[in-house]
Amino acid sequence: MFTTVFLYFSSRLRSICRLQRIQGHMMSSQVEPEVLLEKVGNAGVITMNRPKVLNALNMTMIRQIYPQLKKWENDKETDVVIIKGAGGKAFCAGGDIRAVTEAGKVGDSLAEDFFREEYILNNAIGVCKKPYIALIDGITMGGGVGLSVHGRFRVATEKTMFAMPETAIGKTVRPYRVSSMVRRGGREGGGGTLVGPKIKNLGIPDLEKELLDLKSPSVDDISKVLDSFQNQSSLDSEKPFVLEKHISDIDRLFSSSSVEGIVQNLKADGSEFANKQAETLSKMSPTSLKITYRQLKEGATLSLADVLVMEYRLSQACMRGCDFYEGVRAVLVDKDQSPKWSPSTLEEVSDQMVDQCFSSLGDKDLTL
Known part of the structure; x- marks a missing residue:
């Protein structure tokens, strides 16, 4: 008692x-x-x-x-x-x-x-x-x-x-304007x-x-x-621009219809640059990587307001999941830099799981 x-x-x-x-x-x-x-x-x-x-x-x-x-x-x-x-x-x-x-x-x-x-x-x-x-x-x-x-x-x-280091703590990045700025070297x-x-x-x-x-x-x-x-x-x-010499490699290696395809491209290439990118991606939350991939694709054609509505939905999906809390623990609290992601592999993150993260929040959606 x-x-x-x-x-x-x-x-x-x-x-x-x-x-x-x-x-x-x-x-x-x-x-x-x-x-x-x-x-x-x-x-x-x-x-x-x-x-x-x-x-x-x-x-x-x-x-x-x-x-x-x-x-x-x-x-x-x-x-x-x-x-x-x-x-x-x-x-x-x-x-x-x-x-x-x-x-x-x-x-x-x-x-x-x-x-x-x-x-x-x-x-x-x-x-x-x-x-x-x-x-x-x-x-x-x-x-x-x-x-x-x-x-x-x-x-x-x-x-x-x-x-924008969010995928390292189980969150997602912002697609609006950031991707175009990076592509043009800022x-x-x-x-x-x-x-x-x-x-x-x-x-x-x-x-x-x-x-x-x-x-x-x-x-x-x-x-x-x-x-x-x-x-x-x-x-x-x-x-x-520091990435100038890698622009063609980036366009080639990252032009895939899936995150799994990108990882395969990097591993198959075998160059020092590709190996470094593959190693970096292997440390990130698989769920965040898949969400971010779709987010960047969709966000490229949306207005800022529509992107922010989408991102708010994703932020709340992260709050409902476990990777965000585990990422913050590993990176900011315990600082052991060894997060245990769930799911732990890209293959385990289904399209249905990703779709749910993008679904409407109804009356709790962001209104601008």
Whole structure:
């Protein structure tokens, strides 16, 4: 009897501790605000201010950024919106996944609310009527990608590390714009992207100051400033895109109608490049790989809004499954880097299982 009571209260205590961590995600006790929202001249400036955790995005930040972005969008005295990260190491290393994981384990609504409100914010960035400039200096992953790539301008530096590592933790990646940016080496026309090493010699502060000094800037005005900084820097100007020599291999090896086919292509090729890709894929969640493959195929022809609706469905499928929790455990909690995926092979992940992940959530679907 005593053992039963002890186990019951131990379980309750663990649940309470989890809920306390979730509540801490919602209500910060820090004196320093987690996001700074400032008006500098005619510019609205958003600074993610959690440098100790690489500016990881949490619900508090989302709920501050979204209404302010909408306010600036409709403010006649705000001409441009700039978003950046504090601390010098990261723009944003992603969403605060550990808090979402704890919420999912105890059935807390944060597991639904976080992704819903994050994607609503991403859509607002994508359709923002004012020029939106993301200064992606440092680590930019997962949720940080969502805060940057959907805006009009993305400015990278020599310190930018851009990644979507979700399949390593049993989640899925975002197909909209990311795949096309990677395919073109991150170089978009029309002032869309300022590529990494180009501005080391001049620096983000100088660029930001020049942007802030613009009076009622048009998209062309901003593009000219970005182009001028790129043209003034000679750092690594002669270096080709790092994957340039592998583009034809990528097109050939990854042109298959299934993930299994891609893996077969890589193994049959036998080159150092192919072997490295095969090894990487072998470590990922088989379920996430199959979902992501279909997601990239379908997302290539969808609007941002439709992609986000699809992605929200997939996020909730991950919350219902087990690989997401196992991936977070292996990568972020225990850090043993040895997740036990279920199913453990690509062949065990049926088309029906994948179809269920894409199915409508009814009245719980994301509405934009």
